[in-house]
Amino acid sequence: MLVGYLVHRAMQAMLILWLLLTLLFFTARLKGDPVAVLVGGQVTATDLDRLRHAYGLDQPIAKQYEKFLVGVVHLDFGESIRTHQAALPMVMSRLGPTLKLVIPALVLAVSLAIPIGTIAASYRGTFLDGAAMVGAVIGQSVPSFFLGVLLILVFGVKLRWLPVIGGTIIRYLILPVVTLMGYPLARYTRVVRAQVSETMTADFIRTAHAKGLPFRVVMVRHVLKNALLPVITLVGTDIGLMATAAIIVEAIFAIPGFGSLFLLSATARDYPVIEASGFVLGVSVLLSSMVVDLSYGFIDPRMRH
Amino acid sequence: MTENASDAIEAGFGRSSEFGAGQRVRKLWKSRAVRGLLGYVPSLFGIVVLCLVIVGALLGPRVIHWDPNTVNLGQAYQSPKLSWNPSGSHWLGTDGLGRDEFLRVLLGARVSLLVGFVGATAAAVLGSLIGAVAALSGKVVGAVLMRIADLQLAFPFLIFAITMTSVLGSGLTTLLILVSVWSWGPYARVAEAMTKSTSQRDFVLAARSVGAGSGRVLFRHILPQLMSPMLILWSFSFAILIILEASLSFLGMGIRPPTASWGTMLADGRLNMTIAWWLALFPGLAISLTVWSINSIGDRLRDVLDPRIQL
Numbered sequence: 001m002l003v004g005y006l007v008h009r010a011m012q013a014m015l016i017l018w019l020l021l022t023l024l025f026f027t028a029r030l031k032g033d034p035v036a037v038l039v040g041g042q043v044t045a046t047d048l049d050r051l052r053h054a055y056g057l058d059q060p061i062a063k064q065y066e067k068f069l070v071g072v073v074h075l076d077f078g079e080s081i082r083t084h085q086a087a088l089p090m091v092m093s094r095l096g097p098t099l100k101l102v103i104p105a106l107v108l109a110v111s112l113a114i115p116i117g118t119i120a121a122s123y124r125g126t127f128l129d130g131a132a133m134v135g136a137v138i139g140q141s142v143p144s145f146f147l148g149v150l151l152i153l154v155f156g157v158k159l160r161w162l163p164v165i166g167g168t169i170i171r172y173l174i175l176p177v178v179t180l181m182g183y184p185l186a187r188y189t190r191v192v193r194a195q196v197s198e199t200m201t202a203d204f205i206r207t208a209h210a211k212g213l214p215f216r217v218v219m220v221r222h223v224l225k226n227a228l229l230p231v232i233t234l235v236g237t238d239i240g241l242m243a244t245a246a247i248i249v250e251a252i253f254a255i256p257g258f259g260s261l262f263l264l265s266a267t268a269r270d271y272p273v274i275e276a277s278g279f280v281l282g283v284s285v286l287l288s289s290m291v292v293d294l295s296y297g298f299i300d301p302r303m304r305h
Numbered sequence: 306m307t308e309n310a311s312d313a314i315e316a317g318f319g320r321s322s323e324f325g326a327g328q329r330v331r332k333l334w335k336s337r338a339v340r341g342l343l344g345y346v347p348s349l350f351g352i353v354v355l356c357l358v359i360v361g362a363l364l365g366p367r368v369i370h371w372d373p374n375t376v377n378l379g380q381a382y383q384s385p386k387l388s389w390n391p392s393g394s395h396w397l398g399t400d401g402l403g404r405d406e407f408l409r410v411l412l413g414a415r416v417s418l419l420v421g422f423v424g425a426t427a428a429a430v431l432g433s434l435i436g437a438v439a440a441l442s443g444k445v446v447g448a449v450l451m452r453i454a455d456l457q458l459a460f461p462f463l464i465f466a467i468t469m470t471s472v473l474g475s476g477l478t479t480l481l482i483l484v485s486v487w488s489w490g491p492y493a494r495v496a497e498a499m500t501k502s503t504s505q506r507d508f509v510l511a512a513r514s515v516g517a518g519s520g521r522v523l524f525r526h527i528l529p530q531l532m533s534p535m536l537i538l539w540s541f542s543f544a545i546l547i548i549l550e551a552s553l554s555f556l557g558m559g560i561r562p563p564t565a566s567w568g569t570m571l572a573d574g575r576l577n578m579t580i581a582w583w584l585a586l587f588p589g590l591a592i593s594l595t596v597w598s599i600n601s602i603g604d605r606l607r608d609v610l611d612p613r614i615q616l
Contacts, residue, residue: 012448019452020460023456023460027469137600138597141544141594141596142593143548143589146592146593149574150589152575153586237458240459240461241461244462247464247467247556248555248556251555262467266467266470266471267558269471278460281459281464285458289458
């Protein structure tokens with residue numbers, strides 16, 4: 001049963017990846033000439049031809065596509081047009097700085113959202129709840145690039161508490177991580193609150209209270225355990241969202257990560273790197289959604305089918 | 306539900322009876338949504354703010370007589386100053402080229418609202434159609450369509466848009482096209498799930514049994530059922546698309562200068578942050594306020610129409 005499910009999911013993921021890579025392949029060759037963009041007009045037509053030949057761009061499109069797919073199977077996306085490094089290792093080497101932002105941001109967002117959302121739900125309708133929800137709504141409405149610029153303006157330029165660029169690693173990461181955290185924190189807080197307040201009205205919670213369990217035990221063992229499943233789903237599906245946010249945050253804070261490499265490669269039309277980045281992103285999103293679906297079964301026995 | 310079902314069964318038999326019942330249902334739905342929105346403080350605030358933004362975007366540039374794009378270096382970097390005559394002073398200051406920031410914020414609203422509205426509407430129409438077709442058609446077609454919807458999750462809009470604009474070039478038309486083709490995924494997913502359950506309900510089976518064709522079943526019976534979830538999704542994607550357009554323009558790959566867009570204005574403000582704080586603050590506030598107003602309307606719509614929808 002489980003094996004069949006896994007095979008089914010893996011085949012779906014393969015289909016999505018193939019669609020993605022095909023889209024990227026044909027987009028890169030849709031219009032214009034990446035080689036001309038690269039060298040910028042200071043060369044003769046024969047030089048251009050030689051370059052095109054070197055990248056295999058003079059071959060028929062079907063042949064190029066075939067070669068591309070064979071390369072993908074061997075995890076070979078060719079050389080970067082810009083730097084002549086192998087494209088996939090280049091992308092992988094840039095993942096480190098991005099993960100240093102994304103992982104702390106997600107961990108902090110979840111570990112703050114659970115207590116805030118639970119407290120808001122237990123004191124529903126009070127000032128505490130109102131304040132938390134207003135904060136969450138604001139957090140969801142302020143785009144990350146504005147939050148980042150605002151943080152730099154207040155803490156970097158006016159107060160001079162934190163470095164805008166440079167400094168020790170921890171101090172340097174504070175502003176980017178907070179910027180990246182804002183939206184997920186707001187989103188998770190609202191989901192936790194909604195789930196907890198829904199679970200609190202369930203019959204088995206009334207039973208737990210009635211048999212005299214302390215409030216804390218009921219909250220942790222009965223309410224939270226049931227309320228956290230949707231949060232896990234959200235974290236799993238937010239990988240793509242975090243990649244989007246990472247592009248912006250890396251641009252604002254000049255961090256040499258996955259996002260800034262992608263942006264640079266897109267402007268330079270460095271298509272091997274664009275394709276490799278798309279591949280890495282697609283694999284991460286698909287893998288994380290599969291892990292989430294599988295973890296359902298471990299967390300919630302009702303889902304084991 | 307019973308009302309809905311009897312309405313639909315009657316619809317299969319004759320037009321005249323369908324009209325009365327259909328109107329009744331529609332009226333009920335309308336009044337519930339409208340009453341819910343206006344009778345709740347946050348969503349009422351949201352509606353007021355959104356109306357102000359729309360009116361400001363439409364009328365503001367006609368009232369203020371500064372030229373939004375003329376360079377006037379003698380007026381550069383003037384700090385915000387309030388006066389009763391909108392043309393007498395610069396309410397939100399001026400930028401590095403001496404252009405009035407308030408007027409450019411209002412003009413930026415036009416771009417944001419246009420991209421949000423066109424993108425969300427196109428996505429809603431495409432997504433509900435594609436989702437319904439995927440649910441009703443054969444296994445292979447359905448699977449491929451839904452994988453394209455999943456693809457939009459694995460390759461998010463901003464990254465897609467950066468890739469495409471690097472090849473196609475940036476600009477408003479390109480942006481509108483990109484937004485329409487790459488944001489229908491969530492709609493399709495909801496529409497597919499709902500169509501699958503709806504197509505087994507009694508009133509659809511009844512319509513089929515009296516000989517309604519698949520087109521008629523789709524347009525008269527299934528798509529109307531999707532109205533409220535699609536409306537809720539529409540309001541949220543409206544807000545998300547405003548943020549995405551601004552992000553793209555912020556990165557220099559969306560709206561091209563000199564056209565005013567909140568994203569490009571904020572990018573400009575960021576570079577001049579140390580000398581002119583207002584250039585970063587006001588476009589950002591404009592985005593946040595607009596997005597907040599739409600979100601608060603969307604939240605309330607969801608609570609009133611369909612609290613089960615998870616986003």
